[in-house]
Amino acid sequence: MAGASLLTLLDDIATILDDVAVMTKVAAKKSAAVADDVAAMTKVATQKTAGVLGDDLALNAQQVTGVRAEREIPVVWAVAKGSLVNKAILVPAALAISALLPVLITPLLMLGGAFLCFEGVEKLAHKFLHSAAEDEAAHASHAQANANAAVNLVDFEKDKIKGAVRTDFILSAEIIVIALGTVAAAPFAQQVAVLVSIALLMTVGVYGLVAGIVKLDDLGLWLSGKASAVAQAVGRGLLAAAPRLMKFLSVAGMAAMFLVGGGILVHGIPALHHGIEAMGAAAGAWPLGGVWSALTTNLLNAVVGLMAGALVLGAWLLVQRLRGPAAARG
Template identity: 60%
Template structure:
């Protein structure tokens, strides 16, 4: 009897693991697009940090990402079990926040006077010259910003994965969500670490013997700054695309927008879904930023009065 029970248990575990493998593969395919956005956004977030602090910053953000997912995975399972109606509204709040951050980056120089921007730059330069504590505060701010962004994207990854396994047994949901959370975090921050250290690899190779190594090293040294600039642009664009996509999915009156754009674009209709997400993201970001700016000014006016 005990032996039969043990065999049945082993068979059940094997079946669960087989389901986990299949569902994890399906979930990973569906979250690949978000993974690319996550990579671009987080490589952008750690740019501007001193070279000897790049990997510690990436590690700090990775630890924050693990903490995010340690919160999100149980929360997603609880919401799915007891309040499935709350998933879409919560995702839309996160999407609106991403759009706001993206538009704020674009509008930053227009929202602040030249004197304010010059003062910020001077303060940063002074911190780099004089105060180690100020540099640590700057680094901590970078880390917090990256972790906030990671939280939104991690929430979308977890939500997509949960949708993939919603019909599976609870144990399978737990294993798949946990596996995807670990896999995506290790994958994203491993790649981010590699990207931010490209210039160091180029410097090492350029000083190494052999013309081939030196050519590769010089190529990496030239390419690294351009790659970081490209990631900065891609990161901002990803905020609009991901945030706008979440909002467009959650608002019924926007469901027909891709089809309408496809008719307008003609041969380029294949880009309609991407463009519609970006358009929704830009408009939403502008509206949220306008609301936040108005609220801040009203609060300042009331404080003075």
């Protein structure tokens, strides 16, 4: 009997171990599935927020220009740290909204889209709203700060960093809200994983590229001074490409404002969304239908963004004009 009891006990232990192995395997599969889901959602969220990155990249690269060459990387690093602080504030706030007031996600997306469109139109109208003398004065101020040893460059850099961090806060908020809209239906833990991943990826990606862009001309200058003819040719090419790259990023960023902002606004208005989808589907019947469908949809989204931005800018200018006389009387 004792032997039989021992065999029974061993059999029970073996059964329990089999069950544990099966449950471990199932748990591993579920963990892998969750990891795959997080990776997939992070990829989708990254694609949806990528349109904002052209603007983010161009604006931040422009913000840190105007400082001395040896101080460019420290300034970029300071702005990157400020960006991480911004996201440390924005991610918990976005998660709290998703958990407590999910109904606010769409209105916040619409506000972010409207702001993007407003920024785009304001840039287009810049030459009408700001005189060439103002732009020239700002450029001269930057040049003077670098050339004059009496100027307090620490304060000058602090102003540049503060301006760049403020810009980053607005753009980071748009990125986080767009990403949140992508994963709003997912479990809370997956929302946390996706938003944290997006925040880190965007910060590292944007400011890594900004650091590379602002030092591109220095790299070109260093290569052009080398003895090798190939290195000199590459250096001259980089020196020629650097200003063109900045200009391209500025144009691409402006286009992204209308495409992304307009797309957000369109998705928030069901009738408009279905109408544009129908037009895109109709264009899909043409040769190379997929290309024409995508072009039609994006073009219409951009037109909506342009119109919305013009309306917001007009309202803002009206408020400024109405406040002007009152401010003068006060």
